[in-house]
Amino acid sequence: MTELRLIFYSYGQFYLRHKGLLLLFMIGFSLGSALISAIYGLNLEASKRYSNSSALLENPVTHFIKPQLGEERIAHELWQLLSRQPNLNLEPVLEGRVQLEDRRWLSIRGVDLLKWVKFGNGGSEQLNQSQPYRGRLFDMVFLDPKVIARLGEKAAQQVVKIDGTEYQISPMAGLGHQALMDISLADKLLRANGELSFVEVIELDDANAKSLTVMLAQKARLESANDQAFDTLSGPFFFNLQALAFLGYIVGAFLSFNAIKLAVAARKKLQQQLYVLGCQQRRLTQAVVIELLCLGFISAYLGTLLGVSLANLLVTDVGRVLRSFYQLDRGLVVGFDYSMVLLGFALNTLVLVCFLVSQKTIAPKFQKRALGGLLGISIAGAIALWVNADNKFTALMLCACVLVVFFMITPSILKGVFSYLWPTRSPLLLWMKADSKNQINELLSAVLATLMAMGAAIGMQVMVNSFSTALDSHLQKRLSADLYIRPSVISERMENELTRSDKFEKVGVYWQAQTELLQNTERLPVKLVSFGQSAKYHSHITLLGQLPVSAVHIGPETSGKVARCMVNEPGWRIYGIEVGDIIELQQGAKSMSCQVSSIYYDYGEQSATLLVTTSQIENAKFAYEAFGYSLTLKQHQDIDAAAQQLKDTYGLETSQVSVNKTFKAFAKQLFENTFKVTHALNLFIMMIALFGIWVSFLTLGRQQLQPMAVLQTLGVTRSQLFWSKLLQAGVILMVTTLLAIPLGIMLGWVLLAYVMPIAFGWSMALVLSWPDILGFCLVVLFLALIASALPLIKLIRRNVADSVASL
Incomplete structure (x- = not known):
């Protein structure tokens, strides 16, 4: 233990002198898990939305009593019968819409707020914050701060006017688009006469569920909380988001891989010194593994915090989409959960294992055979899945096979570009050409990350453009009337x-x-x-x-x-x-x-x-x-x-009469909201990939000190050296971009031909918008060149004497 303690002390001193390296390492690991934590958190909150009742009490809802099909509400007589049952824990809920004085509509939800006082938990925290109005609890309207801001000045003054009566507003975060109030007030405003929208049943077991079903026969329906429409309809939406997030994590994993390589390369000399001073190789290996696991856990924790923040940024758009298309009945607020940390830690540990395995020396002959076998299996798998894919999992496996095939052929194509005879006799360009063959292996992780990120973005762009084209044609015919009225x-x-x-x-x-x-x-x-x-x-x-x-x-x-x-x-x-x-x-x-x-x-x-x-x-x-x-x-x-x-x-009000053009624009805007989340995720993935390029060239720069020092002593100027290295990076990134275009088109085709029909039930033709695709590629190529140039500038400015001294 003394030996390990001394080794860790040395590592600590090393990081104190190289704070930027530690920060880079942590960012590399954290970004990888942040994206998948965000989507996992959204899905987790959606699945746990019934852990609290509508009255915000910590009572898990297991069943709902809903009106018969074709009816809007549950009769008051049935509620009286149910409320007299001794073995049932029930919470009545009344929902509807009321018109404000400015003629806008507000969705309301009435619950039994008397339980806040009775049980002293859940919403009672808000009650304690509203002491001046505690006596008026049953006439108070609770609103989300975002809804208050949208309602304007009157709501900002903590007052809302309904049917000529002013009601006190109390802000409460996380309520979503609905106002919360006591059920007696909701009954008065909606003129429900004791009728209910539904009844929540708390912790009902199977035996009591059967007897309750018999009691409700021909009067109402008993539904399990796990069988709600949202859980069925939203499955494909979250499945696709999770697939995109996992793709983002793989891009982040390449970044983490580069961060580990950079940290290990920077500490190589320290490891040698510790070994010379008498530390056992076994202890040094143990120390590295423990250190990486600890940093992986800390990074997973930080990544989860970042993921929760990202999820709450996305939750507004996600919530709007889920309410519009998937019948979400509650607001979502993503909170911290340790299962998200464990997920990030497990994925980070997997990256660490891959790194440690990659350090093992494998004979080139066996390595070539393994890669060839993997390529053959991927091609065969893609062909088999192309014919037989009939569910979401096999459709995404087809995407994975396409990705693996491109991963396998990319290094060979890059090396082939630098193996061909170039029409030049410039010694500097010929040196750059020869040097590139060695650098490709060092840059491979960043190249593959960029390839995947660009391919995913182009594939999503192809899918969105095809969907938009199909939707335009669909709306053109579907909304063919001149006027639409809703009295x-x-x-x-x-x-x-x-x-x-x-x-x-x-x-x-x-x-x-x-x-x-x-x-x-x-x-x-x-x-x-x-x-x-x-x-x-x-x-x-x-x-x-x-x-x-x-x-x-x-x-x-x-x-x-x-x-x-x-x-x-x-x-x-x-x-x-x-x-x-x-x-x-x-x-x-x-x-x-x-x-x-x-x-x-x-x-x-x-x-x-x-x-x-x-x-x-x-x-x-x-x-x-x-x-x-x-x-x-x-x-x-x-x-x-x-x-x-x-x-x-x-x-009729103006809002009740829509002309054809306005109605189409509204319908299209509603559909476009579904892709805001995917666009945000794609942007985040591209940022991770560009950051990975910067880290890769930063790592490569340390290995280029000696050859660049030799060139400078032979008379090559800094400017010539910079432009030749930038040209080298440009050729590699250009080839990667050219490969990303067919990869993205193929991924887009798989999404349209398999994932979309299987997951959502929609089919549409593939439509390519070449100006959009090429414009996106040029922007990414430009940003990637900037990311690769930044480490080069720092390297070129290094004193030649210092570089020569390191020879």
Whole structure:
């Protein structure tokens, strides 16, 4: 132990003299785990969102009691019956929207705040901070500070006015977009008359769940907290984010690898001195391993802190996407968790093991055979997966095989570039050409990290551009009406008046009914959607075969002909509803049947959806929600005049009337929000790769002192030396960039052809935007040259006499 203590003391003194080296080492390890910790943290918080009840008490919610399909709320009589059960721990929740005095809408959630006083935990911390208003707890509105800032001056004064009454505001971080209040106040504002949106059941076991299901028969539904729509729909979203984060970690691992190499190379002389002074080689090895493990753990801890900060920066965009597309029902606030530290430490340890293994000397013959075998296996695996990939894991394995193939061929291509006969007789260029063959191995980790980062970014760019192009075409046809209105009250009289109007050629509706499909002993939630009474009102739908929608595809049951319906692409790809299937849909005790006639594109929707006519929904007596009307103007009608007339006639607000162009822009903006997170992750990955290039050239510079000193003594000027070394770096980075383009296109193709249909249920054509791809490559190449030039400048400025003295 004395020997180890002395060795560690020497290491400590070394780092005190080389603080920059220690900082570089820590940054290299921390950045690698920060990205994956951020995504892991978001996923962890989403999975743990029911560990606290809606009243912010530490009561894990295991089940929900929800209204029957087609109903909006739970009856007050049922809640009275449930609340009298002695073995149930229940928390009632009432949700809705209220209009503020400035005519904006605020989402509210009412819970039993009396439990804050009773149990003295959870939200009671906020209660203690609001002592002046403690007596008015049940008339207080709790809002997230971000929502308060968005509401403007009145909210900043800690007051909000609803229905002519002012209510005190108390800020509470982490509430998300909903205001929290006592359920009695929410009942008053929503005029719910004791009805509830749902009831949270705390820690319900299986035996009690069965008896509760019997009690709720035909009155409400009991759902497990693990079977909520968000958990099913958001799986592909988090899966893709995790895959991208893991890709970022691999880029970070190359950076960490370089940091270890730099630290070990800088300490090589110290290790020799300790050995000469009598330290055993075994003890020196143990000390290095313990040191690297300790630094790896500290770096994982720092990386987790950085990851939590990054996750909370992303959580606003992520939360908006998850609410819009994946039915997230709670706000997310990512907190520190030691499982994130352990994940980062495990990955850092893996990098350390790879480094220690790489230090073992392997005969070139066996090394060549191993690399050749790996290349062959990767090519064979890519071909096999290209034919057979049918799930998310095999699709991502195909991406991994493509990456490995490019990893294998990149060193050979780089060496081949410097092996060809160059059309020059310049001694300096010929020296640079010969020197490059040796430097490629030293720069290989940075080159591969840059290749992966650029390939991933280009692949994501290809996917986003293809999706944007497909979405433009989709919206162009899907949103073909001239005006869209969403009145507060929808009536048959209003529809008849619009239909009889001489301004409109076609008046479509948007109806939606929640139903269930019994599939393999499991109940699959299915949305029924209708735009009108016949195929004419569904002509804006695009079928997979690009055929026009006709009565063959959609229509009610007639003599000798079963009712026809159309399933969306996710319903076919993800949930297995096939063309020709006769399916029976249920809504409580009511049911209807239809035969699936075709499949239609439905970008943005991930749940199973069926298109039917309005008469089919009415004949089945299903409860449905009518959202509004789509209006197609007759020729020569002025759209602005028609919109103004609708506002005047029906008392509509500007926000309730949308013209085609505005509605499309809003829809596209909503979709673009889904890619903000991926763009941020790609930017972070590229920053790590560029940092890795800088570290690699910093490491290489230490090994270049002697050959550069020789050249300077032979008369080569600093300027000539700098430009020749920069040219060397430029050639290597240029070849890497050229290889990244086909890699990115192939990754983009895999994402579009496999990952997107399998994970999200959408298919689309590959679209390449060469100006965007080449522009991105030029920017990255320029930044990479700057990153490589910075260590060279420091090296060139070194005193020639000092360099010669080191020979």
